Amino acid sequence: MPYLVGPKGQVVIAKDIRERLGIRPGWRVIQRLVDDHVELYFLPPPHRASLKGLLRDKIRGTVSEEAWAEARERAWRASWSEEGEG
Secondary structure (H helix, E strand, C coil), X not given: CCCCCCCCCCCCCCHHHHHHHCCCCCCEEEXXXXXXXXXXXXXXXXXXXXXXXXXXXXXXXXXXXXXHHHHHHHHHHHHHHHHHXX
8 A cells, every 4th residue: 555755754664563562662673775775774772671580480389488598698709709810
């Protein structure tokens, strides 16, 4: 389906194309002139949601709280010993 170019050079991206590519407001577009046509590349914005705790429900309960505490302590000690080596 053809679309008109607006007075500021703006073009509407068809809804079915936006949905298929997952394009949302705030995405960046890189335009590239290739021979006699324009290619558009869409880049999503960086996510701002924290992933901390995302898998907590999947792994808690399978490992005891004591084992988690011990693993954290070992990791902490290992990070300190690695810093001292540099």
